Structures are given as structure tokens and as C-alpha cells.
Amino acid sequence: MIYADNAATTKMSQTAIEAMLPYMQDCYANPSSLYTAGQEARDAVEAARETVARCIGAEPREIIFTSGGSEADNQALLTAAAIGKKAGKRHIVSDAIEHHAVLHTLKKLEQDGFDVTYLPVDGSGIVKAEDVSAALRDDTCLVTIMYANNEIGTIQPIAEIGRLCRERGVLFHTDAVQAIGHLSIDVQDTQIDMLSASAHKFRGPKGVGFLYVKKGIRPAVLIEGGAQERGRRAGTENVPGIVATAAALEEAVSAIATTAPAITAMRDRIIDGLSAIPHSALSGDRMCRLPGNIHLCFEGIEGEALLLLLDQKGIAASSGSACTSGSLDPSHVLLAIGRPHDVAHGSLRLTIDETLTEKEADCIVQAVKDTVSYLRGFSPIWRDLCEGKAAFIL
Numbered sequence: 001m002i003y004a005d006n007a008a009t010t011k012m013s014q015t016a017i018e019a020m021l022p023y024m025q026d027c028y029a030n031p032s033s034l035y036t037a038g039q040e041a042r043d044a045v046e047a048a049r050e051t052v053a054r055c056i057g058a059e060p061r062e063i064i065f066t067s068g069g070s071e072a073d074n075q076a077l078l079t080a081a082a083i084g085k086k087a088g089k090r091h092i093v094s095d096a097i098e099h100h101a102v103l104h105t106l107k108k109l110e111q112d113g114f115d116v117t118y119l120p121v122d123g124s125g126i127v128k129a130e131d132v133s134a135a136l137r138d139d140t141c142l143v144t145i146m147y148a149n150n151e152i153g154t155i156q157p158i159a160e161i162g163r164l165c166r167e168r169g170v171l172f173h174t175d176a177v178q179a180i181g182h183l184s185i186d187v188q189d190t191q192i193d194m195l196s197a198s199a200h201k202f203r204g205p206k207g208v209g210f211l212y213v214k215k216g217i218r219p220a221v222l223i224e225g226g227a228q229e230r231g232r233r234a235g236t237e238n239v240p241g242i243v244a245t246a247a248a249l250e251e252a253v254s255a256i257a258t259t260a261p262a263i264t265a266m267r268d269r270i271i272d273g274l275s276a277i278p279h280s281a282l283s284g285d286r287m288c289r290l291p292g293n294i295h296l297c298f299e300g301i302e303g304e305a306l307l308l309l310l311d312q313k314g315i316a317a318s319s320g321s322a323c324t325s326g327s328l329d330p331s332h333v334l335l336a337i338g339r340p341h342d343v344a345h346g347s348l349r350l351t352i353d354e355t356l357t358e359k360e361a362d363c364i365v366q367a368v369k370d371t372v373s374y375l376r377g378f379s380p381i382w383r384d385l386c387e388g389k390a391a392f393i394l
């Protein structure tokens with residue numbers, strides 16, 4: 001199988017697997033237990049916290065381990081909402097292309113009386129810092145803008161947004177799930193107040209992640225029941241998962257300088273190859289883009305059919321278009337960058353990592369080219385376009 005769906009999840013790194021094994025086999029005690037074995041588990045969790053903090057320029061006490069990116073997003077937004085509510089501030093600024101973990105939490109907050117401004121994005125999916133600035137009000141308690149988009153890979157001007165939020169005294173959260181481990185991130189330089197991350201997007205295990213909360217901000221507690229994570233997130237720590245998260249993150253971050261340019265080159269090779277397909281368009285920004293993200297729309301085809309046929313050829317990709325619930329609604333991200341419904345349905349997302357070889361990249365390009373023309377061969381929409389009964393958009 002050629003795996004090109006790393007935005008959905010990644011293969012665990014061998015380093016991370018080996019790091020977690022001792023905490024399942026030998027050192028399996030509860031970190032809250034007072035005997036030596038428990039204290040060893042506690043030490044491992046605290047060492048992991050230090051490593052994670054160091055990787056993003058934070059302090060260990062600013063890291064809360066969670067069950068993943070979704071929980072971290074929920075906790076960040078509810079933290080800002082609780083602080084805002086106390087101060088009589090009930091306005092939040094976000095954008096149209098956030099992950100559903102953010103969007104659905106915002107919906108809940110709207111039902112609870114919060115007013116949310118969803119900023120538009122430009123044609124390549126970028127949120128303009130000026131728009132953020134203009135949207136801020138006296139009652140704004142939070143700006144939440146993702147670091148990089150999970151579908152089209154666009155990277156946002158986070159440092160600029162961070163600076164203006166700090167100047168205006170508004171909390172700034174970023175969902176960095178797609179960015180962390182792939183881009184160098186420093187929460188000081190970018191003036192981020194809260195940041196969400198998920199281990200399985202950087203070759204760590206599933207079901208574990210973390211939230212960075214700048215010191216001085218009191219996190220809202222979503223899960224009550226114990227004093228773990230200094231009372232900010234109850235539940236017996238996922239010791240093997242936490243240890244592996246730190247190992248995977250440290251490995252990914254220390255390799256960025258070499259892996260990112262290599263992945264970017266391979267990404268561009270695939271983008272160039274696929275852009276030769278007639279009536280296709282790259283989604284997202286060509287430059288401000290995650291190293292491993294390739295996303296295109298092809299006119300006259302169904303993304304789902306393309307995926308199934310690519311799967312038969314041994315290529316694991318994503319359409320990034322229909323939601324995972326199997327609904328036929330096109331992606332909110334593609335609609336937000338101005339793709340019409342029909343075009344949004346013909347999308348393909350390939351997310352690659354450093355293990356992809358040149359040969360595999362070329363194999364992907366050929367397979368997509370062949371499959372797109374095969375599908376167009378019996379698509380009534382394509383026939384209408386070719387016969388001039390409908391107008392080409394791309």
C-alpha cells in the first residue's frame with residue numbers, strides 16, 4: 001500500500017513504540033501510587049511533559065495531557081468562554097475553515113449566549129490578520145484560528161494574529177494539530193495563549209494529545225474526578241501514550257530541518273504532475289502550505305469514486321470533501337474558498353510523509369491521471385461540459 005493519508009493519521013514511529021513498551025510491560029503502576037513503581041511512572045509522565053514543553057518553547061506546567069486534539073480544542077474554547085463569561089465578555093472570533101472539534105464547540109457556545117464571528121478566508125484559505133483585528137470588540141474574549149488546515153494545508157499568519165491579540169489583551173488559541181511536528185512552533189515567538197495538539201498526527205499513538213495553556217490562565221475542567229494534571233484533567237494518566245507522545249514529538253521536531261524540505265520537494269513534484277490534468281485546480285496556497293499536503297479538485301468526477309479506484313490500485317488517499325459521517329455535503333473548507341458544489345465534490349487530498357519515494361510519487365501521479373480520465377469517460381457531467389451544455393469552471 002502507498003499510504004498518502006497522513007493528515008488522517010500517521011504510522012507510529014518505531015522510537016515512540018519502543019518508548020511506550022516498558023510502561024505497558026514492566027512499569028505499569030499508577031502514577032498516583034506512592035510506592036516506587038508508581039513514582040517511576042509519575043517520573044516518566046513528568047519527563048514527557050518537560051520534553052513536550054521544550055519542543056514548543058513552553059514550561060512543563062503549561063502542558064495538560066488530554067485524550068487528543070478534539071479534547072484539547074474543547075478544553076481551550078471552554079476555558080476562554082469561562083473566563084469571558086466572568087468578565088462579561090461573550091464574543092469570539094474564529095474562521096470558516098476550522099476543524100469540527102472547534103466549530104461544533106463554538107456552536108454549543110452560541111447556544112449558551114456567545115456571539116461568534118466566523119471570518120471569511122481568501123481563495124487560498126488564508127485568514128487575513130487585518131480581518132481579525134477589525135473583528136475584535138470590547139467584549140471579545142477569544143480568537144481561535146487554526147495553525148494549518150487539515151484539508152487544504154494552508155498555513156495561517158499565526159505570529160501576526162498572536163501579536164495583535166496580545167496587544168489588544170484578547171486570548172488567542174490555535175488548533176495546531178496539523179502543524180505540530182511538521183513546522184517549527186514556538187509559543188513565545190508567536191504569542192500563543194493556548195495550543196492544541198494530537199499525538200497520532202505526528203507519529204505518536206492515537207487517543208492522546210495535549211493542550212498548552214499559558215501560565216496565568218486558569219483552565220476550565222472538562223473531566224472531573226481526580227487530582228491528575230494538577231486538577232485540570234482527571235483520569236489515570238495514559239502513561240504509555242504520554243511517554244510515546246513525547247518521544248514522537250521530540251523525534252519529529254528534531255528532524256524538521258531535514259524532513260520538511262524533502263517532503264516539500266516531493267509534494268511539489270506531485271502537485272506539478274497532477275496540475276497537468278486538464279480542468280483541475282490546486283486547493284490552498286502554493287507557498288503557505290504544509291510540507292506534505294496536496295489537494296486538488298478535478299472537474300466532472302466524484303471524489304469518492306476516485307478514492308475507491310485508487311484504493312484498488314493500492315493507494316490510500318482521502319477526498320477531504322464529504323464529511324466522515326458519510327453525508328454528501330461538500331466540505332465546508334472547499335465552499336469557504338469559493339469552490340462551487342460540483343467542483344468541491346471532485347476533490348482529492350494526498351498527505352505524504354518522508355518515507356514516500358520518488359517512484360511512489362510518480363506512481364501516484366500516473367494512477368490519479370489514469371483514474372480521472374477513466375471516470376470522466378462515463379461521467380454525464382463531463383459529457384455535458386465537453387459538449388458545451390455546461391460551462392467549465394476550472
Ligand SMILES: *Cc1c(COP(=O)(O)O)cnc(C)c1O
Nearest residue numbers: 068069070099101150177178198
Ligand atoms: C485530527 C484533528 C483534530 C482532532 O484530533 P484527535 O486527536 O483525532 O481528536 C483536530 N483538529 C485538527 C486540525 C485535526 O486535523
